[in-house]
Amino acid sequence: MRLRRIILTIIALLALAAGGFVWASQHPVIAGIEPPPRAAFDKALIDTGAKLAAIGNCRSCHTVPGKADFAGGRAIRTPYGTIYSSNISPAPGTGIGRWPEEAFTRAMRRGVSRRGQHLLPAFPYDHFTRLSDGDIHALYAFMMTRVPVENFVPANKFPLNQRWLVPIWNALFLREAPFQADPKHDDEWNRGAYLVSSLGHCGACHTPRNLLGAEKTGYALAGGEADGWTAPALNAASPAPAPWDAESLYTYLRQGWEASHGAAAGPMQPVTENLVHADTADVRAIATYIAAQQEKSSQRRRGGETPANSSGSSQAGKPAQGDGMGAAIFAGACANCHSAAPDAATAAHAIDLSLSTALHENDPRNAILTVLEGIHPGPEQAGPWMPRFENAFTDTQLSALLNYLRVQYGSGAAWPGLEGKIREVRNNKERS
Amino acid sequence: MITLTVNGNSHQLEIDPATPLLYALRNELGLNGAKFGCGLGQCGACTVLVDREAVYSCLLPVVAAQGRQIVTVEGLGSADHPGPLQQAFIDEQAAQCGYCIAGMIMRAQALIERNPAPAITEIQAAMEPNLCRCGTHMRIVRAIRRATAAARETAEKSLRERHG
Numbered sequence: 001m002r003l004r005r006i007i008l009t010i011i012a013l014l015a016l017a018a019g020g021f022v023w024a025s026q027h028p029v030i031a032g033i034e035p036p037p038r039a040a041f042d043k044a045l046i047d048t049g050a051k052l053a054a055i056g057n058c059r060s061c062h063t064v065p066g067k068a069d070f071a072g073g074r075a076i077r078t079p080y081g082t083i084y085s086s087n088i089s090p091a092p093g094t095g096i097g098r099w100p101e102e103a104f105t106r107a108m109r110r111g112v113s114r115r116g117q118h119l120l121p122a123f124p125y126d127h128f129t130r131l132s133d134g135d136i137h138a139l140y141a142f143m144m145t146r147v148p149v150e151n152f153v154p155a156n157k158f159p160l161n162q163r164w165l166v167p168i169w170n171a172l173f174l175r176e177a178p179f180q181a182d183p184k185h186d187d188e189w190n191r192g193a194y195l196v197s198s199l200g201h202c203g204a205c206h207t208p209r210n211l212l213g214a215e216k217t218g219y220a221l222a223g224g225e226a227d228g229w230t231a232p233a234l235n236a237a238s239p240a241p242a243p244w245d246a247e248s249l250y251t252y253l254r255q256g257w258e259a260s261h262g263a264a265a266g267p268m269q270p271v272t273e274n275l276v277h278a279d280t281a282d283v284r285a286i287a288t289y290i291a292a293q294q295e296k297s298s299q300r301r302r303g304g305e306t307p308a309n310s311s312g313s314s315q316a317g318k319p320a321q322g323d324g325m326g327a328a329i330f331a332g333a334c335a336n337c338h339s340a341a342p343d344a345a346t347a348a349h350a351i352d353l354s355l356s357t358a359l360h361e362n363d364p365r366n367a368i369l370t371v372l373e374g375i376h377p378g379p380e381q382a383g384p385w386m387p388r389f390e391n392a393f394t395d396t397q398l399s400a401l402l403n404y405l406r407v408q409y410g411s412g413a414a415w416p417g418l419e420g421k422i423r424e425v426r427n428n429k430e431r432s
Numbered sequence: 433m434i435t436l437t438v439n440g441n442s443h444q445l446e447i448d449p450a451t452p453l454l455y456a457l458r459n460e461l462g463l464n465g466a467k468f469g470c471g472l473g474q475c476g477a478c479t480v481l482v483d484r485e486a487v488y489s490c491l492l493p494v495v496a497a498q499g500r501q502i503v504t505v506e507g508l509g510s511a512d513h514p515g516p517l518q519q520a521f522i523d524e525q526a527a528q529c530g531y532c533i534a535g536m537i538m539r540a541q542a543l544i545e546r547n548p549a550p551a552i553t554e555i556q557a558a559m560e561p562n563l564c565r566c567g568t569h570m571r572i573v574r575a576i577r578r579a580t581a582a583a584r585e586t587a588e589k590s591l592r593e594r595h596g
Contacts, residue, residue, distance in 0.1 A: 324449070325495060331450035332493025336472055347472065387473030387561075391485035397496045 018168075025167030027116040030106070032098035035090055035148070041141040049142025052135055054277035055286075056128075056199045058143075060270040061085045066379075071095070071149035076122060077227065080213065083122045084154045091148040104140045105133075109176060111166070118166035120156070121173075121213065127201035130179040135199065173214035185292075192289025195282055196221075202290075205231035205267065221293060228428050229266035230363045234290050236297040239360045239411075243298035249287035254280075256383050262351040263375050263384035265358075266366065273378050326404025329397060333389065334405075349384035352409075359410030364418055367402055368425045390429075395422045434494045438463065439507030449495035454478045456494050457504060465505035465534040469563075476562030479535035480504050486542035486561075505534040508541060517541055520579035521572075528566035536562050540576045549584040552577065 053059070062085045064074045072087035072095075090097040096104065096114070103114035111125035112118060119125065131139075155161065179198055181190040196202045197220075205226035207215040215224075223233035232239050242248075242260040252258035256272035264272040275283055291298070330338075337347035353359060358366035374388035393401065399419040406414055415421070434445045436453075438461060445460050452471075457463045457480070469477030471490050478490040481503040509515030514522060517537055527533045536559070543550055543558040550558070555576050564572065 328449040328495045329493050332452050332495070333491045336491070385474070387488060387491065389491075391482065392487045392492050393496055394500075 021171070022164050022167055025118075025170070027106070027110075027112045027118075029116045030100060030103040030114050032114065033100045035092050035097035036144060038145045041145055045138050045141040046145050049138035049140070051277060051279045051282070052139055052199060053142050054274040055195055055282060056139070056201070057271050057274050058088065059274060060267075062088050068147065068149040068151070070143070070146050071151040073151055073153045075154075078122060078160075078213070081157055081160050083120060083156055083160055086119070086123070087149070087151050087153055088143060089146050089149045089151075090144045091150045094150050094152055095148060096143065097148055099144075101137070101140045104143070105136050108136055108139075111170065111174070118163045118170075120160060120163070120166065121169055124201040124204045126174050126215070127198050127204065129174065129176050130194070130198035132178070132194075169212060169214065172212070188285050188288050189292060191282065192285035192287070192292075195286050196289055200286060202234065206234050221290075226267040228365065228425065229268075229369060230361060230366055231268075232357055232361060232366075235293045238294050238297065239362075240357045241360050242355055243301045244291055244294055245298065246284070246287045246291040249291055250284055253283050253287060257349055259351070260355055262356060263349060263386075265370055265373075265375055269375075270378065273381055325397065326400040326402075329393070329401040330404055330408075333392070333401075337386075350386075353405060354409045356405075356409060359405055362411075364402060364406070364415040364421055365425060367405070368398070368422050371398060371402065372425070372429070390426075395419050395426070398422050435498055436461075436494060436502060437500070438502045439504060445494070447494060450493045452490050453480070453482075453492040453494055453497045453502070454489040456497075457489060457502075463504050463506050466538075467531055467534060469531070469535075474563075475532070476535045476539060477532050479538045479562060481507075481538055481542055481545075484542065484545050486539040503538070503541075505537050508537065517544065517576075517579045521575040524571050524575040524578060526568055526571040526575040528564075528568050532562060532564045532566075533572075536564065536572050540572075540579070543576070544580060549580055549587040550576070 059069060061074055061076060062070045062072050064071070067073070068089070070087070070089040071091075072085045072089075074085045076083045076085060087095040089095040092098050099107075099114045106112050107114070107119060108125060108128040108131060110129070111121065111123060159165075179194045182193065185193070203215050203220055203224075206221045206224050208219050208222060208224045210216050216222075221234040222237060224231045238244060240261055244261070248258050248260060252261055252264065253272055253275050255276075256264040256269060263269075334353075337350035338353050356367075358370055361367070370386070371393075372388065372390040375384050375386040376388075377383040377385060389398075396419060399422055402422075403414040403418055406412075434447055434449060434456075436443050436445060436456060438457065443461060445456060447456060447460065454466055454468060457466055458468075466480050466489050467477040468490060469475035473488040473491045476488065478488055479486050480489045481487070481501075482492065482497060483500050484503075505518075509518050517540060521527065521533065521537060526536075539559055539562050540555075543555065547554060552573065555573055559569075559572065559576070
């Protein structure tokens with residue numbers, strides 16, 4: 001009896017402590033302001049903010065494709081359900097038009113809305129918390145001078161409507177601290193480190209996450225996933241067959257295509273489309289910092305070693321495996337553009353597939369998705385192009401093709417269970 | 433030996449399994465409706481139906497077309513007896529030079545089989561991959577509207593009845 005009473009007391013105390021913690025994590029409402037006129041902001045400051053917002057890739061999540069910029073409502077699939085992004089246009093009713101800068105800063109650094117509501121960590125405030133005052137100031141000027149669009153965003157469903165849980169997540173994973181420059185490195189490296197870890201929130205996709213959806217500590221940029229795609233490792237474990245350097249990364253980030261790595265695809269495509277509008281020095285800094293993360297393995301590999309996580313060397317030139325179905329499909333469907341010496345006039349952006357990162361990843365999802373969806377420049381963009389093949393091939397045919405490509409051009413061993421993986425990817429696409 | 437089922441008929445062909453379906457249709461079977469435009473899947477002039485979906489026949493090796501139901505523009509009707517979609521294209525005079533039209537009709541056919549009463553935005557989105565260099569896009573969309581008008585009316589009528 002006594003033991004039971006002690007246990008009950010402990011449970012009651014824990015519940016009380018948790019309740020008290022959640023209660024104590026409440027944030028006050030910040031009084032709304034009259035939406036400030038455009039003239040209230042300095043033109044140069046707005047321009048700086050625009051270039052920064054391009055690095056933040058704000059538009060991608062906060063805009064429904066084809067609809068008004070920053071008006072929110074885009075459905076973002078997470079392992080916990082679908083999240084609808086907020087309206088961050090300066091609309092007074094449904095956007096942030098009545099937010100003073102103090103409220104904007106609090107949202108960026110602590111993930112709390114003007115009304116004191118906890119935002120969900122799908123909004124990467126765990127990265128933005130490191131932003132400098134000056135950069136937040138410029139971003140505020142940019143956001144507050146966009147076109148205001150009143151747009152009600154659908155409510156999130158359980159469990160994503162249980163915002164009282166967010167303070168617990170914050171206590172575990174949010175480290176509110178400004179960026180600390182590393183004196184061992186130069187200014188450009190440090191600028192890159194700052195942008196990658198704060199505004200660029202590269203780790204949001206390129207770092208693996210734990211069961212509670214937080215980025216795993218000690219695994220920064222070690223490879224994660226986004227919207228059904230894998231986000232390849234950006235550190236020494238990079239699966240890219242041609243080692244990256246600062247110059248090739250700069251070209252890739254800025255143009256969405258680079259001769260020895262190919263085109264940005266999936267969720268990376270809008271990132272590069274936005275970076276066109278960023279400050280060139282900032283994109284260079286990001287490229288310098290990321291290249292430094294892979295420098296040691298890149299040097300080894302330029303000396304002839306294979307990528308750290310690949311199971312063998314490329315088999316290019318070796319005879320085809322299997323029943324010849326994959327080879328025949330490649331010859332009829334792919335070789336026109338992806339021959340060893342692509343015809344620059346007809347297929348300017350098609351790479352020799354031995355350079356394809358997707359074929360060198362242990363996970364076949366990016367290769368599957370690229371063939372199913374193709375590559376299409378965004379609206380008003382020019383760029384690399386590949387047709388979609390989703391209706392052209394059955395799962396068995398696509399499996400034969402991809403395993404042929406994997407063995408001929410990729411990292412050696414065929415992907416096990418590929419056909420099932422293809423079915424899974426197709427089903428996921430249908431549900432989205 | 434490659435076996436193709438085109439417009440309901442089975443054909444046995446002695447050809448390289450990597451041959452694009454388009455070449456087999458035109459050169460082996462004499463079905464000249466589908467056209468060679470770019471050969472890269474960029475223009476849609478070669479579009480045919482494979483298992484009821486629109487596919488670029490210039491990029492589909494015959495080995496991958498085996499055992500699947502292929503339908504070309506010839507399968508929808510003839511000059512003397514055009515099918516309903518073909519008749520709508522004639523009624524709207526949707527062709528100028530006509531080179532893209534067989535592909536346009538086949539992509540529209542895939543849409544109609546999936547969605548018999550498409551909205552105009554759905555037609556525009558579905559037809560996006562196919563190019564017309566003469567610029568008769570408005571007439572092409574109108575022809576598809578015409579071909580689907582009856583189905584749209586039926587759908588609207590049943591909606592009105594259900595909701596009073």
